[in-house]
Amino acid sequence: MTKTFLKGGEFLIKDELAINTYIPEEFTEEQVMFSEMAEDFLRTKVWPNIEKIDKCEDPNLMINLLSEAGELGLLGAGVPESYGGLGVDFNTETILAEHLGPSHSFGVAVAAHSGIGTLPILYFGTEEQKQKYLPDLATGKTKAAYCLTEPGSGSDALAAKTKAVLSEDGKHYIINGQKMWITNGGFADILTVFAKIDGEQFTGFIVEANTPGVTLGKEEKKMGIKGSSTCQIFFDNVKIPVENLLGEAGKGHKIAFNVLNIGRFKLCAMVTGGAKEATSVAVKYANERKQFGVPISSFGAIKYKIAEMAIRTFASESATYRTSSMIRNKIADLVDEGKDRVMAKLEAAEEYSIECAILKVLGSEVLDYVSDEAVQIFGGTGYSEDYPVARFYRDSRINRIFEGTNEINRILTVAMMLKRTMKGQLDLMTPALEIQKELTSIPDFGDEPEGYLAPEKKALAQAKKAILMVAGAAVQKFMMEFEKEQEIMMNLADMLIDLYAAESTILRVEKLNSIKPEKAQLFENIAKCYLNDSLERIHLNGKHAITAFSEGDELRMMLLGLKRFTKYNAINTTAIRREVADSIIEAGGYNM
Numbered sequence: 305m306t307k308t309f310l311k312g313g314e315f316l317i318k319d320e321l322a323i324n325t326y327i328p329e330e331f332t333e334e335q336v337m338f339s340e341m342a343e344d345f346l347r348t349k350v351w352p353n354i355e356k357i358d359k360c361e362d363p364n365l366m367i368n369l370l371s372e373a374g375e376l377g378l379l380g381a382g383v384p385e386s387y388g389g390l391g392v393d394f395n396t397e398t399i400l401a402e403h404l405g406p407s408h409s410f411g412v413a414v415a416a417h418s419g420i421g422t423l424p425i426l427y428f429g430t431e432e433q434k435q436k437y438l439p440d441l442a443t444g445k446t447k448a449a450y451c452l453t454e455p456g457s458g459s460d461a462l463a464a465k466t467k468a469v470l471s472e473d474g475k476h477y478i479i480n481g482q483k484m485w486i487t488n489g490g491f492a493d494i495l496t497v498f499a500k501i502d503g504e505q506f507t508g509f510i511v512e513a514n515t516p517g518v519t520l521g522k523e524e525k526k527m528g529i530k531g532s533s534t535c536q537i538f539f540d541n542v543k544i545p546v547e548n549l550l551g552e553a554g555k556g557h558k559i560a561f562n563v564l565n566i567g568r569f570k571l572c573a574m575v576t577g578g579a580k581e582a583t584s585v586a587v588k589y590a591n592e593r594k595q596f597g598v599p600i601s602s603f604g605a606i607k608y609k610i611a612e613m614a615i616r617t618f619a620s621e622s623a624t625y626r627t628s629s630m631i632r633n634k635i636a637d638l639v640d641e642g643k644d645r646v647m648a649k650l651e652a653a654e655e656y657s658i659e660c661a662i663l664k665v666l667g668s669e670v671l672d673y674v675s676d677e678a679v680q681i682f683g684g685t686g687y688s689e690d691y692p693v694a695r696f697y698r699d700s701r702i703n704r705i706f707e708g709t710n711e712i713n714r715i716l717t718v719a720m721m722l723k724r725t726m727k728g729q730l731d732l733m734t735p736a737l738e739i740q741k742e743l744t745s746i747p748d749f750g751d752e753p754e755g756y757l758a759p760e761k762k763a764l765a766q767a768k769k770a771i772l773m774v775a776g777a778a779v780q781k782f783m784m785e786f787e788k789e790q791e792i793m794m795n796l797a798d799m800l801i802d803l804y805a806a807e808s809t810i811l812r813v814e815k816l817n818s819i820k821p822e823k824a825q826l827f828e829n830i831a832k833c834y835l836n837d838s839l840e841r842i843h844l845n846g847k848h849a850i851t852a853f854s855e856g857d858e859l860r861m862m863l864l865g866l867k868r869f870t871k872y873n874a875i876n877t878t879a880i881r882r883e884v885a886d887s888i889i890e891a892g893g894y895n896m
């Protein structure tokens with residue numbers, strides 16, 4: 305059977321086939337081996353040192369841990385073997401990211417090194433640059449950092465002031481400027497630095513950190529991820545050979561933004577791993593801690609928390625692996641067409657940049673929720689630095705800020721959808737117009753759908769109509785001024801995030817039911833519960849949006865449409881949450 309896959313953003317207008325998606329329940333033996341290798345590294349090397357890492361008592365500790373991880377292949381898994389990596393497929397990279405996730409500051413250092421630090425060279429480097437730098441980066445002999453942010457340019461990254469000027473003999477660029485918040489900055493050997501040639505052409509450069517003129521600021525005193533190195537880096541007449549220009553002059557934005565697509569995707573995989581661990585830690589405590597003569601895990605209020613932590617984590621995980629398979633499949637298609645594998649990966653991640661932005665917001669907010677509830681389950685001890693959950697709480701917070709803040713990623717999600725529509729790459733207009741017609745005609749409720757998860761699939765199809773209705777009406781109303789209506793963009797982004805996550809859970813369960821039906825029943829209820837709550841949020845966000853720009857008969861008609869499009873059978877979510885919580889409580893940790 306020939307498989308056809310959805311293009312980026314098409315999830316809003318088309319239905320994905322469960323067979324196309326990839327689910328954690330089908331990891332291969334090799335993939336399980338990789339996940340165990342990552343877990344083993346955390347268990348034996350990272351967690352026993354977690355206090356020391358955070359206290360930064362030994363400045364070499366993090367460097368040595370990165371080196372050891374590099375020797376095992378954990379840092380260069382996605383780098384082709386010809387450049388010293390393991391060259392594993394994209395799904396295996398995702399698995400590794402997830403299993404390295406619950407490692408706090410260490411995970412941040414790994415992500416900065418292997419992701420934004422190494423990928424610019426892998427994707428945009430010349431063959432010489434790749435041969436020179438990648439083997440040592442992939443094996444952890446050298447460490448990398450990514451220098452984009454400046455004191456005056458964060459979200460507005462292209463407003464950077466760091467400047468590069470070609471030397472008179474044409475052999476060097478002279479870089480002057482200042483970068484800020486640079487992860488791994490204190491020890492990185494290789495820096496990807498963005499600077500404007502002659503103050504105009506935004507360009508990437510490879511800078512060796514020991515080049516004269518490169519100096520470091522003090523380590524930042526941070527709220528969390530205290531063990532990760534973060535500092536300012538100053539460039540004072542730093543002379544770098546012209547061969548170290550990365551990609552093309554004036555095309556630095558391509559490097560900066562494309563690398564962030566993968567960064568956002570991997571962040572979601574990592575925080576999903578973190579959320580599982582935080583849930584397990586909280587459940588273990590809830591089973592041990594007794595109040596009123598019984599373990600606190602026996603209280604309904606605590607069960608609700610445990611279940612909701614797990615349900616959201618399950619959704620984040622389902623969306624992560626769904627997207628992983630989309631990227632992997634696209635890579636395979638492009639390779640079949642004759643594209644180089646590395647370039648295929650870059651193009652595939654760009655194709656699914658909307659989904660990557662969605663995941664970044666989804667995963668980071670799930671981890672925040674889970675960490676917050678973990679502290680609550682610990683009660684007073686949750687507030688103590690002597691217990692592990694305070695670290696989860698502090699360390700989680702950064703994920704909503706870096707790799708593009710969640711506001712920027714929400715804006716991007718909607719803006720990219722609209723841009724692709726304008727360019728004719730995504731046809732949102734035809735279905736949006738059909739929905740407008742449907743709104744003014746007599747509703748056809750049709751027959752009750754039949755088949756496995758049929759009511760859920762129908763509810764998802766209807767939810768897509770709700771989003772298209774709101775988006776279509778908002779665009780018609782504001783036209784070119786729409787992007788100034790950020791509150792409505794936030795509503796739409798949240799609707800898209802809920803839809804994508806809910807659909808991912810349903811697809812996962814549908815596939816699971818076809819391969820391991822005995823495992824599917826509990827997951828089926830989880831997916832239904834998540835869908836139920838997502839539809840309620842989609843309804844609320846839709847209402848906020850349309851009441852902001854519509855009134856009178858038009859408003860009434862859209863509110864009725866919204867209600868119809870977000871309808872779902874009443875289900876007993878309390879019973880489902882109890883069932884989920886009981887299963888986790890009995891297992892003594894996250895077991896989904």
Ligand SMILES: Cc1cc2nc3c(=O)[nH]c(=O)nc-3n(C[C@H](O)[C@H](O)[C@H](O)COP(=O)(O)OP(=O)(O)OC[C@H]3O[C@@H](n4cnc5c(N)ncnc54)[C@H](O)[C@@H]3O)c2cc1C
Pocket residue numbers: 416449450451452453457458459460484485486487488526534702705706707708709710711712715790
């Ligand atoms: C611990 C840590 C590690 C980091 N590591 C790195 C690194 O390795 N390399 C690197 O280059 N950078 C790094 N950063 C920087 C990080 O990417 C930026 O902090 C982030 O992009 C936000 O920029 P900013 O801090 O200047 O905030 P600002 O851009 O000033 O944003 C402040 C607030 O305004 C909102 N906002 C801004 N613009 C808009 C808009 N157009 N519409 C709506 N809301 C808006 C933001 O969402 C945010 O809530 C790191 C930051 C931290 C804290």
